[in-house]
Amino acid sequence: MSYPGYPPSGGYPAFPGYPPTGQESYPPAGQFSYPAVPGGYPPAGGGTFPAAPPTAGFPAPGGFPAPGGFPAPGGYTGAPQAGGMPPYPGAPTAPGFGVPPAGPGFGGYQQPSAQSYAGGGPAQIPGYGGQAPSPMPAPPAAMVQCTQGTIQAAPDFNAERDAEILRKAMKGFGTDEQAIINVVANRSNDQRQKIKAAFKTMYGKDLIKDLKSELSGNIEELILALFMPGTYYDAWSLRHAMKGAGTQERVLIEILCTRTNQEIREIVNCYKSEFGRDIEQDIRSDTSGHFERLLVSMCQGNRDETQTVDYQKAQEDAQRLYQAGEGKLGTDESCFNMVLATRSFPQLKATVEAYSRIANRDLLSSIDREFSGNVERGLKAILQCALNRPAFFAERLYHSMKGAGTDDSTLIRIIVTRSEIDLVQIKQMFTQMYQKTLATMIASDTSGDYRRLLLAIVGQ
Incomplete structure (x- = not known):
């Protein structure tokens, strides 16, 4: 094989x-x-x-x-041709969730075709794939982790020089927004923290306060997000999602259901140290039922993260999930919570494949039928990340700009948080899933300095 x-x-x-x-x-x-x-x-x-x-x-x-x-x-x-690889049994067919497209950070192989499926089966959910595949080994860890950000650390970095550029851009009458964009869009988050420290040392002033006094609206929110350390920005986003009247449940899902164990533990600690609050208690106060339990499970940061796939366990979990949902009257929600909150992402991918053989239905489709509301969205977010994390974020970006108006906070948060991790792959998946580039959609939905900075981060 x-x-x-x-x-x-x-x-x-x-x-x-x-x-x-x-x-x-x-x-x-x-x-x-x-x-x-x-x-x-x-x-x-x-x-x-x-x-x-x-x-x-x-x-x-x-x-x-x-x-x-x-x-x-x-x-x-059966040898691969340049830029591609032959279909293999169990390869996903639907665009978006499956084998990454050719491009930087990937091995350069192509999306398998529908004919590469073993045994056929029911139709997939668009964008997520996953039906009746045969068992296959998990890809090597190096391939699983081959992601790439659009922002890299600048060579020949000089924090004092950058601090001086920013000071001149804000000094006197008016603001040179382009000079600010040129600096912040081309420095890593770690380098921005050094610029912030150098600014205070050189001028005795707080860079963030100066930026807030010179900027407003979406460009202000975007630049301030870029100057927040990554963990703090996630914790800040969660706090604001639960602060005041109402709760932004989609923000809780986007962050808590997609981060690594280490990232979640750092977020929980930062939430406590910066805001003096217990995130688990805030989740319990702002959510309820099975959605609350899922988020509490997520914020423990105890998911198995081994890359080895146990196919026997995947078969058992798939059978367990079938018996807890499609195979009975009613739904055993705790079974879904247990499996999806504890298994590694490669293990969950194998479970999705095993489930398709048992139930003759995609697991995402079964969750659609068995759940509703926020718990449905949370469970699907976990599975989508197991199948193809960049495609999950590509979908979130698309819906932040689709239709009338723009969900700028979601657009900013994803662009900023993924800019040094996997934004290159997110861009590729966006084009594959929606037949237009991310930059094109951003350009048509935003304007002015805000648009220029977003496009500078995304890269052309």
Whole structure:
């Protein structure tokens, strides 16, 4: 069978010196699922590698080339072409949630087609994929984490020089907004913190207060967000989502259901130290029922984060979820909470695949049928992040600008928080899902300095 998540762009690397003496499989046992052959590869005494089973399409009939080259010049049956990889069993079909598109930070492979599915099945939910796939190994951790931000740390950084530029931009009559944009859009968050400290040291003034006095509206909100440390900005956003009358539940979902364990624990600690409040208590005060329980589970920051997938457990969890929902009258909400709050994202992806085989229905579709309101949105956000996190944020950005008016706070929050993490991939998914670029939609929904700064962060 082919190796999901492999090869990198440009083909398989050579494996000189494989296998080590006495080793019984090639690659090492358990690594890429190539069947072991007694005696190892190549057979004792040399010669060529034996041919793969006829159905695998890999390697070419006649076996592997002699040691010293992998694959043989000219390729092998099913070999990836430049920029792509062959379909593999269980590959998602729907645009958005599945294999990332070719581009920076990815291996350069292409979205598999619908024909790559094993066994067919029901229609998918647009954008999220996930039906009747066969088991496949989780991709290597390095590929899972191959994300890229649009903002990188500036080379030859000088905090004092940047502080001086900002001071001149705000000094006297009027404000040079373009000079401010040029600095803040091209420095990492860590560098902005150093500029803020240098400004106070050099001028005895608080940079944030000066910026607030010179700016207003959305451009002010965007620049102030850029100068907040990332953890503080998340904690600040959660506090404002629960402060005063009403609760912005979608903000709670967006942050608590998508962050890593470490990020959540840092947010919880920052919330306590900066606002003197217990986030769990605030969640209990502002939400209720199964949604409250889901968010309380999320803010523990105890999700399993191992990259190894236990397919037996995925099968058991899928059966458990089916029996808790589609397979009975009524819904056992606590079962869904337990599985979705504790399993790793790669494990959840395998569970989604197993569920499709058991229920003949996509798990996201089942959640649509079994839940409603905020708990439905929260559970789906977790699964969407397990399937394709950049596509989840691409969808959120699209809906922040779709229709009349713009949800500027959501637009700002996602652009800022993902700018150094995976905004490159979010842009790619946005184009794939909506047939227009993120920059194009931002340009049509915003104006003035606010538009210029957003576009500078997103990158053209």
